[in-house]
Amino acid sequence: MYPDSIPFLLTHAVCLAALWTGVTLEALVLCVALYVIRMFGVTAGYHRYFSHRTFRTSRVGQFLLAFLAQTSAQRGVLWWAAKHRHHHRYSDTELDIHSPAQSGFWYAHVGWILARRNDTVDYADVPDLARYPELVWLDRLQYLPAALLGVACWLYAGWVGLVVGFFWSTVLLYHGTFMINSLAHVHGNQRYVTGDDSRNNWWLAILTLGEGWHNNHHAYQRSTRQGFRWYEVDPTYYALRAMSWLRLVWDLGEPPADVIRNERPLGRAVLEKVARQLAESFPAERIGAQVREALATHPRLDEIRRRAAEARANAAAALADVHLPHVPTFDEIRARAELMFAQTPSRDEIVARARELILEAVSAQLASPEPA
Template identity: 55%
Template structure:
């Protein structure tokens, strides 16, 4: 199924039946009032939160979406199985959607942008849109060729169902409710916060042409994913905490797995990227220039290039492409009279 270029969702586009299981998982957490909360169940909850958060960050995201490291086919399947035990759809769907997000981050075509469709939609609402039910196989041909991953896609909830049954066998009803449901909901919203909160709150070290931000609190609860501006500056890096003090637990775990020979070829950002000295691509220059031009859109005249440069230095992190951004913004503003107001994205 090919993706609809529009990310705006009308009420009739929401697949209401598909929201029911999601809501039931949340409501099921309340049944702990009757099942009780036991220490084995709490231990399961904590353990499954971190295990599945790692599967989401290392599997869904860094491996299947960005190929930030290499591994064998057996561990690839294990990562996919563990990731899907979080009940966040299949690895093929997840990675295809995420690759689309990076191509169009915070533009009108982004599948989950707080700038475009609001915080709540970017956090969770987009998942239930009818035109997001499928995915574009052309965005993930490298992994769609594996029959075992296609099988997991076909039975995408099987890993979560098996894990839920295992939790019940280990710790009874508290194991199912506290161990499985509580940890599932926590992993849900930890993951979703990267789509929403990490594009709203935090700092920006790099010019990325979008609203991605670094957020320490999110990095701690998502094993390093909160260094989101770093990630958008160099998406294929296995390490997202670029500074020594930027805690990235997923990367530490990957380094250990590399020592054990389970993963290999962990990609790292070049020094020029770390220092913010890499020149930006045309797409990012254009997006950033539109942000800059939008600040002057209400003026009845085209601002001077000096004014644009002053504003650019105030708005954006240091980049060797600042001249290109200002030139493009100046060009956009000169065309404004013919094409109407300049859109920020």
């Protein structure tokens, strides 16, 4: 633990002060109201506007959204947006700052917040936001909006208003937000192939005003609406739609029809990532050893080895007319893909690329010297 993590931990500890202040109905109503209002600040502000720019607003509206979001005590607006963009760039890879698959559930949920290496923000990662001096100023005073809200709660309802109304709702808000980083990459269903572990989770969507449709979001990040289907509840989108009628916000992004129907082919980067995941599900080293053993007395063994050595970059083409026992067929790889991934119009391309990668791995083993 280091000094900058102390306020976060103290926020949790102060919640126990309710043992002395008591809990009133007024304070509970304040807690729920502040949770909902500030969750909207996080989802509409931090996430859909500042991180993904899925809609537009005025410069004044932008500042007010940032101020509201920072009352959540989830650090500054530029810090939040920069970390979230980094997450999408490297989702569920070794570089992802909060991936359950890479770092474990609890680190993805809360541990990364306490890690010193995640404390700073490089404004070069958010140049579109850093050009506004008022946002830079607000980001540097990251806890000022939350502190002002805490004082307002105390003035309104006394110590019970501060402890239950402000601190309880703040901690609930922390973990509601954090569950998108942790649970929404572990529990739920995947409608789309995204190359990561993002999931759609209906009850998380209710708790987070629509953020639980996380697989939808990873499939098409430019959409303001994250509940793509009519039955996918998305209160943040409903509120933003109402605000658009008043011209407070405009140009709300919508998912294209082919995305909703899951008919859009995967981009090159996602296809490559998914194909590698599929290829790595087959034990290349064991397959290579089995192939080497099976071909030990093959009359064309020397030719096969020569081809493998000369064609590292295009093993599939070089070995196309060679029957390699134990190497999975296209149909076998496709069957594995159907088990591993959601439906996608790019499935055959994924399988073809995965087979190329498997052949490259086997080729590398065939070309290497035999173990002594």
